[in-house]
Amino acid sequence: VTGASGSGKSTLFSILCRIVPYGGSIRLEGEELKRIRKKAMAHRLGFVFQNPQDQFVAQSVYAEMEVSLKQAYEGEELETKIREYLKEIGLWRYRRMSPFMLSQGQQRRLAVAALLAYDCKVLVCDEPTYAQNARSLKSVMKLMMDRVEQKGLTLIFSTHDRELARDYADVIYTLADGKLERRELI
Numbered sequence: 001v002t003g004a005s006g007s008g009k010s011t012l013f014s015i016l017c018r019i020v021p022y023g024g025s026i027r028l029e030g031e032e033l034k035r036i037r038k039k040a041m042a043h044r045l046g047f048v049f050q051n052p053q054d055q056f057v058a059q060s061v062y063a064e065m066e067v068s069l070k071q072a073y074e075g076e077e078l079e080t081k082i083r084e085y086l087k088e089i090g091l092w093r094y095r096r097m098s099p100f101m102l103s104q105g106q107q108r109r110l111a112v113a114a115l116l117a118y119d120c121k122v123l124v125c126d127e128p129t130y131a132q133n134a135r136s137l138k139s140v141m142k143l144m145m146d147r148v149e150q151k152g153l154t155l156i157f158s159t160h161d162r163e164l165a166r167d168y169a170d171v172i173y174t175l176a177d178g179k180l181e182r183r184e185l186i
Contacts, residue, residue, distance in 0.1 A: 001158045002165055003175035009158040010050050012175060013126050016156070017047040028122065046120035050127055052111035053100060061086065061102070061110060062095040068117035081117070089113045089139060105131035109140055116147050123147075125157040129164060141168055 003009050014020040018033065018041070026033040028044060036044070049055050058064040065082045073081050086092040089109040094102060099110055112128050128144070129137045145168060147153040159165055165172050173180045 001156065001173045001175055001180075002160065002162060003158075005160070007175045008178065009175055010126050012180075013047065013124050013156075013158065016124050017045060019047075043118070043120055045122045045124065046115035046118055048108070048111045048115055048123070048125040048128055050130075052104075052107040055111055055114075056099040056107075059098060060095065061091055061097055061099055064099050064110060064114050065117060068114045072119065085113050085117055088143060090136065103131070105133070105136055108132070109136060112140055113143065116143060116153075119151070120153075122154040122156065125155070127159060128157050129159060129161065137164075 001009050001012065011020060015022045016026065016033075018038065028036065047055075056064055058067050062082060065085050066078065069078055069081050069085070082095075083092065086095055089112075091102075091106060091110055091113075094106065099107060102110065108128060108130060109132070112125060115123055123144070125144070128140055132140060141164075144153075144155050144157075148155050157168075172183045174183070175181075
């Protein structure tokens with residue numbers, strides 16, 4: 001989803017994640033979004049906030065990943081997976097730090113990785129590549145695209161970078177004047 005600053009991308013994503021009430025109809029896997037219990041949404045739809053600090057729940061980077069991964073792993077396998085994820089996003093050396101002490105780019109990478117580890121079916125990311133250098137941008141996008149290919153994840157992300165959208169999206173929506181315009185990519 002692309003659009004100018006203030007066009008409503010973050011509001012749209014907040015609606016999709018049921019943070020902001022809406023009128024009309026939104027369907028997730030054929031089911032009306034309003035009728036899905038919020039607790040049942042956890043493994044179906046994940047949301048990476050524009051400000052990742054709003055979603056951190058643990059006291060360390062390591063523990064933040066542990067919260068997401070402990071649903072599927074335990075013991076030594078859990079420790080191995082945490083290490084793999086944190087190394088993949090370049091945060092292993094910060095594992096003992098508070099997520100709030102990381103830079104904006106590092107926080108965004110941690111938020112994306114934590115939600116991918118939670119294994120949801122649809123991931124909504126509000127500007128996941130903001131504050132990333134070229135190497136980190138590729139790392140974040142590779143991590144997300146790997147999950148798209150390997151697990152069939154549906155990824156919806158917003159960006160101001162039209163080239164990034166063209167490089168990674170199957171469909172680009174542009175939000176302007178309260179309307180979404182869809183454009184298929186070949």
